[in-house]
Amino acid sequence: MSGTEHASARLIDGYARLTPGPGPGPDPALDPDPDPAFDLTADEVWALEAHLETCRTCRDRLAAAVADGAPAVGALTEAVWADLAPRLAAVAPAPPRRRLIARLATWTTPAMTPWLAMVLAVTLLALLLDLTGPGSGRISLVLLLAPVLPVAGVAVSWSRGLDPAHELTTATPRAGLPLVLRRTVAVLAVVIPALLAAGWATGLTAAQWLLPCLACTSATLALGGLIGMTRAAVALTAVWAAAVAAPTLAAGRTPALLRADGLPLWCALLALGAAVVLARRGAYTAQAGTR
């Protein structure tokens, strides 16, 4: 009933001057002189009405048929319009729809906004310290923070404690890995441009921070499927701070992990994370209460 097939002229004309019968249709009093050539059976009326509801072309043809062949029906609809028009004018127009908000909501939740703002602020702070701070030139804070920046955003994207509507969301058909990935993409869409700008300002190459950043994101998702996103994010950030960030700051030079030597390792972590996420994609759909 997509509109590729339309009702025949006989059906449309017949409906316009429908003779009284069971079910909906024009009032019997409107057509005192029924013409048997236009008689419709009940199933034809039923099928035609179902078609008219979805097909604008046929509704227009019906309007034309009414104007030509059934002046009584035309007069009735005119009268209804005349009554309705002043009342419609009195109704306040709906405020303009915030389409951008509706579109954005399919990618992020409002609960994520403050966290994304925080990520941007931290990036800016790290950049300022890199450019002006006492440690400038030796270790880049932007480089040191890049891997853990998206982690907080990813945690908020799928967390019972941090997202107020989480309970509602988990019971919907869209809950699951595709929705989590959508929100992760939104986080990366904020984090990566910020890091790109910061990296450009401090002279870092994209390869140095992009791979660790993506690897940590995939590791959070993978671990999150096992122990919950918030715990995964906290664990990953703690490991990063203890194992990499603190020794680096203490030693005062960029570790091998964040130079070109570390790239294969980050690639492996990214691949492993992605593989675990794909293999356990049911974990993001499944109900809680089994762990």
Added chain:
Amino acid sequence: MPAVNAADLAPTRYAWEIRASGLKVRAGRRRLAVDGLDLTLGTGVHGLLGPNGAGKTTLIRALATVLRPAGGELELLGRPLGGPGDHRALRRRIGYLPQEFGYYKRFTVREFVEYMAWLKEVPAAEIPAAVQRAVERVGLADRADQRMKALSGGMVRRAGIAQAIVNDPAVLLLDEPTVGLDPAQRLRLRQLLQELGTDACVVVSTHLVEDVAAACTDVLLLAEGRLLFQGTPDRLAAAGGPEHEGDSPLERGYSALLAAPARTGGAW
């Protein structure tokens, strides 16, 4: 919306919208809040009564596919829950209002219900009409473009009911929907429940016995994770005598049934 769609014409392949046998559901890590529950629910409005901690919320969360059963069988619309697998098709036909109902304060009512309709995979072309219908049914049409944070508690709850019914669910689960509603709004909600109950399986948990009397075709009495009683409100009333506590026949029936088995625990 077309006059008839495939789902309307498809034959029903199940006897009961909800069927549970020996159902066990955990609340938290260890405690079995629902412990060996046998239940069959068809079309109609089913009132879920019980003291605090009886397992009402846990049962509703399991029915909403949020909690996975720890044991026993649970079937919704003829599909078993509990095993691994995708409940996507099933979830499209469920409406759920949680007890502690979280929402985004910056959204307007319309944006919130639209967002929920999107999450429930209502076809994009049908969303505006479905949202308007749901908002009108709960009497929020004049507030539809106000932010959620500007609404009173009762209105927020009604917005929650609107999101639950926006996908025309076959199974509607409402956890304490009357909390925060004033008496007039409670009456409207009871009417709405009766309307919805004509072609859907509506499960309403409540602690107000009078809600049950007015709106429900069927009463379930839960205590300590088990089903104590299932029957019409009249049968619940008949269970109580003048010697039982309560101000109305239903309350007396409620206390009589809860007092009947030797119960452990405090006086509350």
